[in-house]
Amino acid sequence: MDRLYAELADPENADWPRAQADILREWSKSGSPAMDLLLQRGQDALAIGDFPAAIEHLTALIDQAPEFAEGWNARATAYFHAGYFGPSLVDIQHALALNPRHFGALAGLGMILEASGKTDQAQRAYAASLAIHPHQDGIRQALDRLEQESSGTEL
Template identity: 55%
Template sequence: MFALGASAGVASSQGTVDMDALFQQLSQPEGEGWRIAESDILREWSKSGSPAMDLLLKRGEEALDQGDAVTAIGHLTALTDHAPDFATGYQARAAAYALKGDYGPAIADLAHALELEPRQFAALTQMGVMLEEMGDDERAMAAYRATLEIHPHQQEAIDGLARLEMANHGTDI
């Protein structure tokens, strides 16, 4: 499949998206090309390779959007059971566990998602948010910094890191 728009040049000759080229574009500090790369990366990550598994992801995300963590966990557990190499399934289920307040399973799912896709910036940011909420500021800052190494424009990580640095180090006046 070829990516559309300004990122069309990142498709390889075999017709698959060149994720390395997208991540290179994502990391560029100038311009707006990173927005297209981010969108293309997220779109690629949402594809499990199976219409049935994509439907489970969609249903899980819809339940999350409605605040129904239990239903989301059910759909996303079915997804991770049947597509154990699909990082986005674990990242989405982690969001459902976090919504329910179950940070232990959420962090385990994020760790697994990151094993499968180390550049999963959404999982890193989610990890930072949870660690921050748990009061583990040092590890939260490390997660936010890791996110920003991959995606320097990720606003939630930028804000989280700034907030924690201010709280932990103050300001020089």
């Protein structure tokens, strides 16, 4: 994984999408086919916008595999889309405790902090995500926008 993270972090690496795909694939492996199925069901429910079903599947996953960071991250995403920022933050904290290099969890943290008006903290979360994965254009744009807003505009 260290090699993949190094490849991903290299802003000059044109092959970063492969490194990202390999990292995401590794993150999705719980070590149990049954747990992987729960993750897939949760992700499928997320994809169609059925947030209650996603939360239900992912809660079952977390209950059975609390050491699986991607379960926490996926449920944080479901909570976020359902408008439950508090539970989403709690799950992000669990995901990051288990996988401190989870750039997706850091990006999600930034989004929640930004939506909550905590722009300084959001900037730090976005910057931390970009330090791991500098190829996230949407996160780069969010950070640039917040930095521009915080610096003000000269007249």
